[in-house]
Amino acid sequence: MDVAGTGSPTLVLPLDDASQVGHARRTTLQTAQRIGFDETDAGRAALVATELSSNVLKHAMRGELHLQVVPGRDGPGLEIVAVDRGPGFDVAACLVDGYSSRGSQGIGLGALVRQAQVFDAHADARGAVVLARLFPRQHTRRQDLRFGISHHALHGEPASGDTWRLAIDGARLSALVIDGLGHGVAAAEAAKAGAAAFVREPFDAPETILARAHAGMASTRGGAFAICQYDGAGTLRFLGIGNIAGSLVGAEQSRGLASHPGIVGGQFRKPTVFSYPASSGQLLIMHSDGLQARWRLGDYAGLWRRHPGVVAAVLNRDYCRGRDDTTVLVASMETPRE
CATH class of the missing domain: 3.60.40.10 (PPM-type phosphatase domain)
Structure with missing residues (x-):
């Protein structure tokens, strides 16, 4: 058998104030370390959590960050999902470095694609869901399970x-x-x-x-x-x-x-x-x-x-x-x- 997933719960971190970005970063860092990420890989996860949390507050004013430990082919990974009910955005445009809908430097989502082994998003008038999955970089086999x-x-x-x-x-x-x-x-x-x-x-x-x-x-x-x-x-x-x-x-x-x-x-x-x-x-x-x-x-x-x-x-x-x-x-x- 290639992999078995257990019934671990989704950890939900509310986002409605700028002070919660730091809490999301620290919680993500600790979770990544707990499942065996080294300092570099845990730092990547913390960066992704910071960017996603900041984007939720910037574009939707409030939302949630969901953390989930997920099985991979060589060991566990960390899934980070930003969830909001904001106005949505053009996913394809926002993945281009330099694009910004709010006048910022526009480096966020493009940077996330480079940090995470798996990245996907859906956005419409109901809001946005942005997903990143990270696995330790030393694992060379294809990790993600659909x-x-x-x-x-x-x-x-x-x-x-x-x-x-x-x-x-x-x-x-x-x-x-x-x-x-x-x-x-x-x-x-x-x-x-x-x-x-x-x-x-x-x-x-x-x-x-x-x-x-x-x-x-x-x-x-x-x-x-x-x-x-x-x-x-x-x-x-x-x-x-x-x-x-x-x-x-x-x-x-x-x-x-x-x-x-x-x-x-x-x-x-x-x-x-x-x-x-x-x-x-x-x-x-x-x-x-x-x-x-x-x-x-x-x-x-x-x-x-x-x-x-x-x-x-x-x-x-x-x-x-x-x-x-x-x-x-x-x-x-x-x-x-x-």
Whole structure:
């Protein structure tokens, strides 16, 4: 197996005052050091966080910086995402050194492209999301994996009752989202118990993983469960119990993935694993019910072509209910090969 992603949460840093730029820089620096970045690489991450935070305050007046530790092929990387609801900007123009919409020197976004191994952005009248992913420079293999995650606990709770897991093996992908009933510590314990069944053998048959999760969650409050597996050759299999939503999104249309009623760890009828044709370039989107179900990627011009991390952040920004834990997992059906 090439890589496995664990259910780490998204760290959200508010940006509505110039003093918070320094806090964002220091937090990013500490996070990069914690996951093994050396002084130079941690400094690159701090520079990117400073530029993104400053741009949010300059152009949108307020917003957020999201930090996420993401798996790479040779070790973890750091994802830094600036999220705002400002007037948007011309992404292509702003990547040209010397261009500025506000009369500054205009070196920000162009410099970020050179600092980060992965850079992407989406901006329109709703606001902007700008993503940078950084990995240690000594790693020479292609690092980035085409997936994105936006994972948030209900405000004020010490833990998220949602969790997620991701496994990638060549072109194969296996993704899991669990939503423990309710929220808080007890819900988190239920979700963690179910996720343990996935970690053991993530490419076992979906019904086998479900049976293990059901046994593991039986002593907890239980929860909703969904697993999706892509075989790398054009077929996607989905098994869902409860209200984890799944969709397969392409340029022309979006197709919902069918789930069954019930509670894993409680009661549900014998489920069916559904198979769907999946073509190159399509996006798998899975989310807990902390996200409203009425989103349409087609309402955002060109968004489905953006990096999955950008897609996840945009959906969380615009459709988070704000009264439950929220997890949005987005994966491309173009998982890179060596």
